[in-house]
Amino acid sequence: MGTLTAFPIRPPSRVGASTARVAMVAAPFAVLPIALAAGAVGEVGRLVECPPLVLAAVIITIFALGSRGLHLDGLADTADGLTSSYDRERALEIMRRGNTGPAGVAAVVLALLVQSAALAAVLALPWGLLTGIVLLCLARSSLLIACAAGIPAARDGGLGAMVAGVVPRVLGGVGALVAAAIGAAVTVLSGRPWWQGIVAVALAAVVVAGLVLRCRKRFGGITGDVLGAVIEVAAAALLVALAAGR
Template identity: 55%
Template sequence: MSLSPVAALPVAMAAAVVVALGDLAVLPPLVVAALTVAVLAGGTRAMHLDGLADTVDGIGGGWTRERALEIMRRSDVGPMGVAAVVLILLVQVAALSAVVARPWGWLLTAAVVVASRAALLLTCRSGMPSARPSGLGAVVAGSVPIWVAGLGGVVVAALLTLVAAASGLSPWSGAVVVVLAGVAVGLLLRTCRRVFGGVTGDVMGASTEVAFTVLLVVLASGRW
C-alpha cells in the first residue's frame, strides 16, 4: 500500500489521454469530464465506487457493528449507497469540467488521480485496525508506517503544487488541497472506526473516492 500513488500511474495516464484527446477534438469540458470519470471507473472496475456504496450503506443502515459489517458484505446496494454514488459522480464530473478547462488540464487531471491514491496511505497507516479478522482489510490495515504516510502526503502536495502552478493556480494550492482531502478522509476513517471497528477493503475504496472528489472541488474553485 505504500506505493499506492505510484500504482495509480497507468489509470492516471489513461485519464490524461482522454482529456488531451478531448481538448484536441474541441469537446465541451463537461463532456470531457464525463468521459474521463467513465474511464477512471472502468480502469478500477468500479471497485472504489462499489466500496463507497457499501461503506455508506453500512454506516447508514447498521445499528450494531455486526449488522453494519453484514450489510457491507451483501452483494446488493441499498438506496443510500446508490444515492452516494450518483451524487459523488455528479460532483466529480462538474468539478473535473473546470479542471480540464485549465491550461495543462490533462496533466492536472493525472496529478489529481495520483494524489487521491495517497488516501490509502492514511487508511492503512500504523494503528488503524481491521474491522474483520479476514479479507483485504486484515491484510493491509496498519501496514503503512506513519512516517511513510506523512512523506507520501508531502510528495503529492509538492507534485500538485508544481502542476497547479503550471495551470495558473496559487503556489499554495497543492498543500491546501492535500490538507483538505486529508481532513475529509480522516473524518471518514474516524466514522468507520466507530461504526465498523476499523477498516475494510470497501472503506479503502470509499476513502479514495472521497479524496478524489475533494481534490477536484477545491481545485475547481480556482481560489487556491
C-alpha cells in the same frame, strides 16, 4: 496493480505486512497505465473541442473502468453500512452482501457528479488535463491514512485485514509531504497559486481522516470497502479544492 486496477497481474508468491505496505505506498503509481489512457482520450477530446463536462465524465469513467469499479463499489457499500443499523455486526453484514441500497446509490451518484463537475472546471485551466489526471492518481495516496498504524481491521480476513495498520505514521507523514509538493507543482502549472495545491491535499486528508475515524467508530476499523470509499472521497475533495477560485 493487481489489487487496484483491472490489469491481470500475477500475484506475489508471498504476501505479508511488507508486501502490503509497499502496495499501499505505491498505490498512486499503480494507476499510471489508466492515467495514460485517460490522458490520450482527453487530448483527443480537446482536439475535437468536446464540451469540458462531457470530457470530464469520460475521464472519470476511464478511471472507474480501469479499477473494475471496485472503488465505487466500496463507496456504495461503506455508505450503506454507515447508514444502516448502529449494530456493528449487522452493518458489516450489509457491507459484505454487496447489495447496493439507497444510501449507496446516492453516494456513488453524488461522488461522480461532484468529481465530473469539478474536473470540468480544472480542464478549463492551463495544463488542466494533466493537472486533473495527476490529482486523480494522487487520490490513491489517501490509503496512507486509511492504512496508518493504529487503525485496525473491522473483521478478520479480506483486504482490510491484510493492509490495516501496515503504514508507519512517519512514512505516512513523508507521503503526505510528497503529495503536497506534487499538488503544489501541478497547481502552479495550471496557473493557480502554489498554496492552493497544498490546501487541496490538506482538505482531502482531513476528509479522509474523518471518514476513517467514523468507520473505526461504527465498524471497529477498516475494510476493503472503506479503502475504495476513501479513494473516491479524496478524488472529489482534491478536484473541488483546485476548481475553486478564478
